[in-house]
Amino acid sequence: MIAVKRISHATLETPDLKRQIDYFTDIAGLVLAERENGRAYLATKVGDLAVQLETGDQARCARIAFQAAPDADIDDLRRGIEAEGLRCHARNDPAPGIAKMLAFDDPKGTVCEVFVGQTPIGGNRAIPGIGPIKLGHLAFVVDEPKRYADFYCRVLGFRVSDWIEDWFVFLRCGPDHHTVNFVHGKRRQMHHIAFELKDWAHIQSACDFLGGRKIPIIWGPGRHGPGHNVYTYHRNPDDQIIEMFTELDKMLDESLGYFDPRPWHRDRPQVPKVWTMPTDIWGLPPSADYVRQRQ
Numbered sequence: 001m002i003a004v005k006r007i008s009h010a011t012l013e014t015p016d017l018k019r020q021i022d023y024f025t026d027i028a029g030l031v032l033a034e035r036e037n038g039r040a041y042l043a044t045k046v047g048d049l050a051v052q053l054e055t056g057d058q059a060r061c062a063r064i065a066f067q068a069a070p071d072a073d074i075d076d077l078r079r080g081i082e083a084e085g086l087r088c089h090a091r092n093d094p095a096p097g098i099a100k101m102l103a104f105d106d107p108k109g110t111v112c113e114v115f116v117g118q119t120p121i122g123g124n125r126a127i128p129g130i131g132p133i134k135l136g137h138l139a140f141v142v143d144e145p146k147r148y149a150d151f152y153c154r155v156l157g158f159r160v161s162d163w164i165e166d167w168f169v170f171l172r173c174g175p176d177h178h179t180v181n182f183v184h185g186k187r188r189q190m191h192h193i194a195f196e197l198k199d200w201a202h203i204q205s206a207c208d209f210l211g212g213r214k215i216p217i218i219w220g221p222g223r224h225g226p227g228h229n230v231y232t233y234h235r236n237p238d239d240q241i242i243e244m245f246t247e248l249d250k251m252l253d254e255s256l257g258y259f260d261p262r263p264w265h266r267d268r269p270q271v272p273k274v275w276t277m278p279t280d281i282w283g284l285p286p287s288a289d290y291v292r293q294r295q
């Protein structure tokens, strides 16, 4: 097992690269940091690589990149991955600010990328659109959530933060309540990609901005149970669900084993558990346009 510390960026393939670049810059509010043939690198306004776009036959999440401890030895990481019986490839200069990266497939064929050092690729840029402060998490529809939870815990060092019954699992690799989620559904695909906003005021301006562009909010605002994040969801032109959230639970000290206390917690302390439906603290149920992602 190795131990990744945080998510860096996701690589999304798209049949229409320009349309996705336009969405992620003008609506989501990321910065186009670099563009080459069939590929674009998008950073947050504070300069962290968050989304890599590549031309592909269909819209899908092809890869997720995680950062391990900056002082980790990349050859040790490679041996740790191969010790799990996985075929691991190394790539040089895979993305701006990253010198070397390891890559292997998870059970559904999404490529997991691991690196140790990263240089920010921009910084404090004025942007149009919503302007998240970081990439927060990715959720995937799979046939067997437990199998994927076991894989990410065993290979990459994730911990289980919460389950909803036996069909939705939330995994953390750092203080954030979840960085990767797996939900049971019919088709293996990305369920949503989530970006963290600064605060409630930022959620409000995001909703006003989406409303002004006549982009429907398909669920929220509301406050989830697992993770307790305040959320809104909409779809991008590739029909992918985009979440904007704030106030996600944090486990600041793993040895304590509970999430930092918050007024909206119903458990004292808030420890990882299995939730039963309905789970949200407040807010209305999701729209049919949200629910169809698992069907």
Ligand SMILES: [Fe+2]
Binding pocket: 137, 139, 192, 194, 243
């Ligand atoms: Fe989410």
